[in-house]
Amino acid sequence: MTVTEERVRGGELTGRIKKLVHEGNVRRIMVRDREGRTVLQVPVSVGVGALVFAPVVTVLGAMGALAADWTIRIEGSEEQA
Numbered sequence: 185m186t187v188t189e190e191r192v193r194g195g196e197l198t199g200r201i202k203k204l205v206h207e208g209n210v211r212r213i214m215v216r217d218r219e220g221r222t223v224l225q226v227p228v229s230v231g232v233g234a235l236v237f238a239p240v241v242t243v244l245g246a247m248g249a250l251a252a253d254w255t256i257r258i259e260g261s262e263e264q265a
Contacts, residue, residue, distance in 0.1 A: 185211065186260045197254050204228075204258060214257040 192200050197215070204210050205228055215224040224243065 188258050188260070190256045190258070192254050192256060194254070197256075200256060204256075209260045210258055211261055212259040214259075216255040216257065218253040218255075220255075 190200070201213060201215075204213060210228045213224075213226045213228060214222055216222050
């Protein structure tokens with residue numbers, strides 16, 4: 185399993201999460217605020233449909249509007265190269 189962290193600004197949060205899920209090599213996504221508190225943790229499984237993921241994207245959009253800095257921790261599968 186690979187683990188990476190990225191810092192994003194408010195408006196970029198939703199777009200980056202959508203892109204990660206679309207890429208499909210992600211097992212879990214954690215979103216942390218600037219103080220390091222985990223505010224959202226989403227397990228992403230193969231075949232996650234838009235219907236299931238839509239509420240999560242809505243929450244991320246609202247969170248992105250409220251704060252400026254986020255850290256996304258991405259746990260990916262080994263095939264990610």
